[in-house]
Every structure is written in C-alpha cells, then in structure tokens.
Amino acid sequence: MKKITIAFLYNVRHRYPDPYDPRTQLEADFDDPITLKWIIKHFKNCGYNIIPIEADERAYGKLLRNRKRIDIAFNFSEGLFGLDREAQIPAILEILQIPYTGSSPLSQALMLNKAKAKEILIANNIATPPYQLFKNADEKLNGDMVFPLIVKPVSEGSGAGITNDSVVHTQKKLIKQITRIQQTFKRESVLVEPFLTGAEYSISMIGNPPRILPIISPNHALLPKGINPIDSFEVKWIFEEEGGHSEYLRCPAPLSNKVSKKVESLCFATWKALQIRDWCRMDVRCDAKHNPYVLEVNSPPGLLPPEVSTTSYFPLAAKTAGIEYEKLLDLIIQTALKRYKQ
Ligand SMILES: Nc1ncnc2c1ncn2[C@@H]1O[C@H](COP(=O)(O)OP(=O)(O)O)[C@@H](O)[C@H]1O
Ligand SMILES: [Mg+2]
Structure with missing residues (x-):
C-alpha cells in the first residue's frame, strides 16, 4: 500500500519560556527544536512520509511545490504575524486544496481571540x-x-x-x-x-463528533505558598514542566457525576458553537459553587512527546485512555482523513 505523505506545519521557539524574560512570552506558543525532532520521528514510526514545513513566509511556496505529493497536512502551526495568526496556515491550505487536520480558518481565528470566542459562547447561552x-x-x-x-x-x-x-x-x-x-x-x-476560585479542568476532545478523553485537573493545593492557584507562565513552564511534580496533574480528575455531566455538556456545546473539527483542548474552571465556565479553547493543543515531557495535557489524557503517543498522532490524522471522505 502507498505510504501516506504528511506535510507537518510548525513554528519554532528559539528560547525556553522564562518568567523573568518577557520576550520569551512572545514565542511561548511555539515548540522547541527537540520537540519537533521527536514529533517528526514518531510520525515516521507510524509509517508516514513526512515533509516538515516551518509556518513562516516561505510556507506557501513550499506547500505549492509539494502539493501533488501531500496527502494531508498536519496543522501544528501557531502562525507568526498578525492578530489572526492561527488562521493563516489553514487559509493557505484551503487555497491550495490540501486536506488538513483541525479546524477551519474561521474557527481558528475565533479560538485564538478569547473575547470573540466568548461573544459566540454567550450568544449560545454557554457559561x-x-x-x-x-x-x-x-x-x-x-x-x-x-x-x-x-x-x-x-x-x-x-x-x-x-x-x-x-x-x-x-x-x-x-x-x-x-x-x-x-x-x-x-x-x-x-x-x-x-477570578473563579473553584476547581480547574482540562478537557481533551477528538473525533467528528468528538469524544472526551479522561479529564485532567491540576491540584492547585500543591503549589508552593505565595503562588496563585492558576496555570500561569511560571506554573506551566517551571512547576509543571521542569519540576517533575507528577502528582500535581490528576488524570482522570476527581469529579462528581453531577459536575462531570455539566462540564461535558459545556464542552460539547462549545465544540458545536465554535464549529471545531478533529481535535482541541478546552480549559474550564468552576466558581466557588462548583458551576463550570469555559475559559478558552486550545487549537492546536500542545503535543509534547514523551521524550520531552510527561505532563503535556493532551498526550497525558490520551495515555490515560490507553492511547500511546504514536497512536494519538495516527488517530488525529485518521480522524481528519475520514472527515474528508464523508
Ligand atoms: N477567569 C478566570 N478565573 C480563574 N482562573 C483563570 C481565569 N482565566 C484564566 N485563569 C487561569 O489562568 C490560566 C491561563 O488562562 P487561559 O485563559 O487558559 O490562557 P492560556 O491561553 O495562556 O492558557 C488558566 O488555566 C487558569 O488557571
Ligand atoms: Mg489555557
């Protein structure tokens, strides 16, 4: 059988996130070279041909030259320029008629802009x-x-x-x-x-229609004294990624049936309202009375490979569901390919 060829679109980070250096915040959404190297290796292990393409000004030319060879693009890009940066590669892929993983330019732009996403949620009575x-x-x-x-x-x-x-x-x-x-x-x-003071949940979703992978909840009580109970730059990149606090992220999250049902229906409604496709990860937080609210949607979510991190949320949720890293990459590709066949 002919091997499937994937164009892998990504953005590179040049400096590791440093809370004391605000410049590194501008690249926080991108990925370290070592992360990209491992993702590419895992794609190859899945049996795919892979064409890595950095999502910069030259991406359109590279995609155009290779379009006959590309079966599908794996959109892992965040985009470099402008306020709607996450919508740009999907828009280019639409122009070139290359199938791709993940959501459309419209949804990508909405998910990047938290206020616009909230306008849509509010219009749909989603908390x-x-x-x-x-x-x-x-x-x-x-x-x-x-x-x-x-x-x-x-x-x-x-x-x-x-x-x-x-x-x-x-x-x-x-x-x-x-x-x-x-x-x-x-x-x-x-x-x-x-500022909502209740429990926080991270919800990984995959499929069309989506299913919800085991929910993650950070145990804010374990944060050092003086550190606010939020997933801040310091907590994400130092406490979680470098600190090795394996007990901090609880997956599956301790959740009562009642709250779990509320969180899930909130996420399905959000998926529908924002016209999300294939996969995403939602951040939800409760108020003091355990009522959940959607904070934001991540698309594409982070996907740090096991060689780099064991606390990357989407891979952690997948692993808890019995889906190992390579299987997860494959599942995202297959989910998108199936959508194009429908
Ligand atoms: N309204 C809020 N109430 C309580 N905590 C919040 C609120 N908004 C954000 N946070 C905290 O800040 C973290 C980061 O905010 P988020 O909107 O998810 O931004 P990012 O896109 O950087 O992840 C959240 O994971 C949560 O811990
Ligand atoms: Mg977030």
Missing part, C-alpha cells in the same frame, strides 16, 4: 466568565467586574502574559497589570475577567 476588554488601562470597570479579577492578553496561549501578578485585588494593581500586558504584547486589547 463563560463575564469580561471586559480594555484598550486603556484606566477605563471604568463594568458592574459585573468584581475583585479579585484576572488580567490576560486577549489572543495568546501557553500562559503567555499570565503570571503570578495576573490576579489583582485593587484598581491600582489592575491598571499596572493591564499596562504591562499592553507593553509586552503591543497592539492587543487586554481581557479582564472575575
């Missing part, structure tokens, strides 16, 4: 925290913005711009944090939400 978008740090707070608040860049990922200082209790700290985000990420508006 997400209320929010306010700040262009100027000293704008008046809306009535539903009650301290403590959390301050986030509107369209970043991987904890970029979210540090231990992101949870604010006073107007003064709020202004300081909004200004900091504006300076680090330049032209973006800043998203502010009430």
Whole structure:
C-alpha cells in the first residue's frame, strides 16, 4: 500500500519560556527544536512520509511545490504575524486544496481571540466568565467586574502574559497589570475577567463528533505558598514542566457525576458553537459553587512527546485512555482523513 505523505506545519521557539524574560512570552506558543525532532520521528514510526514545513513566509511556496505529493497536512502551526495568526496556515491550505487536520480558518481565528470566542459562547447561552476588554488601562470597570479579577492578553496561549501578578485585588494593581500586558504584547486589547476560585479542568476532545478523553485537573493545593492557584507562565513552564511534580496533574480528575455531566455538556456545546473539527483542548474552571465556565479553547493543543515531557495535557489524557503517543498522532490524522471522505 502507498505510504501516506504528511506535510507537518510548525513554528519554532528559539528560547525556553522564562518568567523573568518577557520576550520569551512572545514565542511561548511555539515548540522547541527537540520537540519537533521527536514529533517528526514518531510520525515516521507510524509509517508516514513526512515533509516538515516551518509556518513562516516561505510556507506557501513550499506547500505549492509539494502539493501533488501531500496527502494531508498536519496543522501544528501557531502562525507568526498578525492578530489572526492561527488562521493563516489553514487559509493557505484551503487555497491550495490540501486536506488538513483541525479546524477551519474561521474557527481558528475565533479560538485564538478569547473575547470573540466568548461573544459566540454567550450568544449560545454557554457559561463563560463575564469580561471586559480594555484598550486603556484606566477605563471604568463594568458592574459585573468584581475583585479579585484576572488580567490576560486577549489572543495568546501557553500562559503567555499570565503570571503570578495576573490576579489583582485593587484598581491600582489592575491598571499596572493591564499596562504591562499592553507593553509586552503591543497592539492587543487586554481581557479582564472575575477570578473563579473553584476547581480547574482540562478537557481533551477528538473525533467528528468528538469524544472526551479522561479529564485532567491540576491540584492547585500543591503549589508552593505565595503562588496563585492558576496555570500561569511560571506554573506551566517551571512547576509543571521542569519540576517533575507528577502528582500535581490528576488524570482522570476527581469529579462528581453531577459536575462531570455539566462540564461535558459545556464542552460539547462549545465544540458545536465554535464549529471545531478533529481535535482541541478546552480549559474550564468552576466558581466557588462548583458551576463550570469555559475559559478558552486550545487549537492546536500542545503535543509534547514523551521524550520531552510527561505532563503535556493532551498526550497525558490520551495515555490515560490507553492511547500511546504514536497512536494519538495516527488517530488525529485518521480522524481528519475520514472527515474528508464523508
Ligand atoms: N477567569 C478566570 N478565573 C480563574 N482562573 C483563570 C481565569 N482565566 C484564566 N485563569 C487561569 O489562568 C490560566 C491561563 O488562562 P487561559 O485563559 O487558559 O490562557 P492560556 O491561553 O495562556 O492558557 C488558566 O488555566 C487558569 O488557571
Ligand atoms: Mg489555557
């Protein structure tokens, strides 16, 4: 049987995320060369031909030259430029009529922009925290913005711009944090939400229609004193990735039937409202009364191979479901290929 040829689209990070160096936050969503090397190796082990293509200005030319050979593109790109960067490679693939894994340009743009995604969720009666978008740090707070608040860049990922200082209790700290985000990420508006204090869940979804893999819940109680219970830049990249705290991420998450049902129906509704395809990972957090709210959707989710990390959320959820790393890569490809045959 003819081998399937995959174009693997990715973005490279040049520096490991460092909470003390804001420049590294701009590349936080990208992947280290070693991660990419291992992913490519695992694809080869699955029996695929693979054409690695960096998702930069030259990507269109490379895809155009190779389009006859490519059966499907594995879109692992985050995009380099502009506010809608995650939509760009899918748009190029549409132009070239190359089948690809994951969601369409429209969905990708929406999932990157947390405020726009929330507008859609709210229009569909899907629970997400209320929010306010700040262009100027000293704008008046809306009535539903009650301290403590959390301050986030509107369209970043991987904890970029979210540090231990992101949870604010006073107007003064709020202004300081909004200004900091504006300076680090330049032209973006800043998203502010009430800070939810309940349990957090990470939900990995795959398939069309999707199934939910075992849910992950970080045990915030294990964080050192003085560290806020959020998946901040420091917690993601130092405590989780480098700290070897294997007991921190609980998978399957301890969840009552009642909350689990609520979380799952929230995720299925979100998948539908944002027209998601193939795979994604959702962040959900509860308020103090155990009511879950959608924080954001990750697409593509991180996929650190076992040689690099054992705490990468999507592979961890898959492994808990009995799907080892290579099987997972294969499943994503097969899920997309099947969709094109439907
Ligand atoms: N409204 C909120 N209430 C409580 N915690 C939040 C809220 N928004 C974000 N967080 C915390 O910050 C983390 C990162 O925020 P998130 O919106 O998921 O951004 P990123 O795209 O960087 O992952 C979340 O995993 C959660 O721990
Ligand atoms: Mg997140």
